[in-house]
Amino acid sequence: MLAPYACKPDQSRGRLFLEEESAFRSCFQRDRDRIIHSSAFRRLMHKTQVFVVHEGDSFRTRLTHSIEVAQVARTIAGALGLNPELTEAVALAHDLGHTPFGHTGEDALAALMAPFGGFDHNAQAIRIVTRLERHYAEFDGLNLTWEALEGIAKHNGPVSGPLPHALAEYDDRHNLELSTHASAEAQVAALADDIAYNNHDLHDGLRAGLFTEDEIAILPIIGDCFAEVDRAWPGLDPKRRRHEALRRVFGVMVSDVIDQSRTTLDETAPDSAAAVRALGRPVIRFSDALWSDLKEIRAFLFARMYRAPSVMSVRAEVTKVVEALFPLYLGMPALLPEKWRADVAAAPDKAALARIVADYIAGMTDRFAMQEHARLVS
Template sequence: MKAPYACDPARSRGRLFDEEGSTFRSCFQRDRDRILHSSAFRRLKHKTQVFVEHEGDYYRTRLTHSLEVAQVARTMAGALGLNQELTEAVALAHDLGHTPFGHTGEDALAELMAPYGGFDHNAQAIRIVTRLETHYADFDGLNLTWETLEGIAKHNGPVPAPYPYALAEYNARHDLELTTHASAEAQVAAIADDVAYNNHDLQDGLRAGLFTEEEVAALPIVCDAYAEVDAKYPVLDRRRRRYEALRRVFGVMVGDVIDTAEAKLAASGAQSVEELRHAGHSVITFSDDLREQINVIRRFLFTRMYRAPSVVEVRKRVTQVTKDLFQIYLNDPHLLPENWQAQIAAVRDQGETEIARSVADYVAGMTDRFALLEHARLCHGEGLGDLHGPAQR
């Protein structure tokens, strides 16, 4: 049974461009399907989370991460009586705007684009689904519903002004009410992201040898999970022991969110999605106790994984790759593919900001592999060492 504050597809605010409804699918189901079939979603297969994509076949990519987030989000949405299709659509789309090389590439592009309105991956996701995907005859983008676009833009909370250029541009055409909170469905997608990456970064860090299993087993939440596994399976082999423990960590986090959200939603007295949007705070959260424990895990991962010397060294090198590519294309757009040259020619009269925006779109859309290949082609492989991977685009 759907909760009164769940988003109802029959009461959607609709799409920027009117379309006939589907006989078999709700508008939110169609949004989810359009995201799944988009080019940007497929490219997530070769975009990194923490490690450069070619470093190993078992590390998470943006694609596998997005699928994990969607699974967790759909589970929580169902338990809370929310719309699962909308939740899943936002979860699947939440990383579409990410650059090659994860947050490292985003940081580099943000610095490069500072004179041109900035760069933010959530804003870039909006630009992708409203403009850069060009598969439909009647409109640019995917023409998603207002609710899905709202969720992509502000699933992490209200967006403070000044808005990133890409988001401000679209919001001027189609007001997403950026100063309010998003729907409960979008908030679920956001916290599912936290649940997923805190768990899989522990797994990936262990696989990479950045820390030991004994260190992980001493962390809050994780220590109880290991104790439970050891009590139930005292002679379990090391690999299975790890997976059994870490999947229990998943369960603890998901259960805590559901319990905490149920209490907060009941306390809010909300009877509509609009009341939640204007509540002034998120209603889908961890409990205070669990949040403190998760923060210990985050600090551990920050120090031992995200700032590990081997990771930092690669980050420096791929930062230079991103900066080099942007500057090369900005200085000489004729080095871009013909369709991108045509796009730049179409906006040339609008000034340097629009040209830089198009260059940023192209670089941000690259996969890790393709960025490395292009850098090798244009810079003769200078400074890349063994970062080259096979071509893909």
């Protein structure tokens, strides 16, 4: 029972390359399944979320983060009458374009690519699902529906100004209407991302010893959740206490999005997915009060986790890995694997070659990037 403003499979704008529909799965189910079976999705298992993979087996990776985002997104979509398969597809694909070493690797690669059109992980995700995944006989990429591609490209909102190269390149072939907001399903995926990382970064930061329960208990939302657990289970084992408190933080965020989004949808009353895009503002959102609380939590995490000396030290090391590999491959493209050499041979200029090198490095896992650095540089 989908809401009027949900994306309906039978109303999809279709795929760039025409395909026969499945007898058993909707077009959005097929999108989700193709993403799960893609090589880029598997590689997320060995890509950094905050902590580089070799720092510990218990911290989140891009893969576990993406799965958590998809779980939250399905929950919210179900509560709001949205299409769960499209929501899940966008959630699972939202980080496909991330480099090794997370945002640190992206920052390094963006700086190196600045003379050649830049680098952006959202745009790179589009490049992956429309070009770089090469498994199907009839087309490059995954040939996802227009709605899935739109969601990947602009789940964080309209894309304006100079477009990232990879996004502009595809949009010229298949107009994604980048100046509008995306579907409500894609908006849900974006906020599910916020919910997931706010929650699991607190958990991983505690596990890493970067701060303590007492230090985060003074933050909004979190202190109330710890107090609720202590009232219900005095003297609870510390690990169970932490888990019980943080899952309540999780629940507060999810409930707030559902309640606030219901209010916004009731007020705006969109009667179709197209009406959601035409509103000019998002319909899926946190309340102003909770958003203010989350900004305080994020400021704490930025200071105590993302900019912690131990984290910054590793960031400096892995930045050097990317900064060494890029000019090496650019100057000696014969070092690239054989399957990449046909693209190299067809590259019309240095900018096109740089884009191929960026594609290759961006697809690396943390471990492989470090191995290649050790083999070719160290």
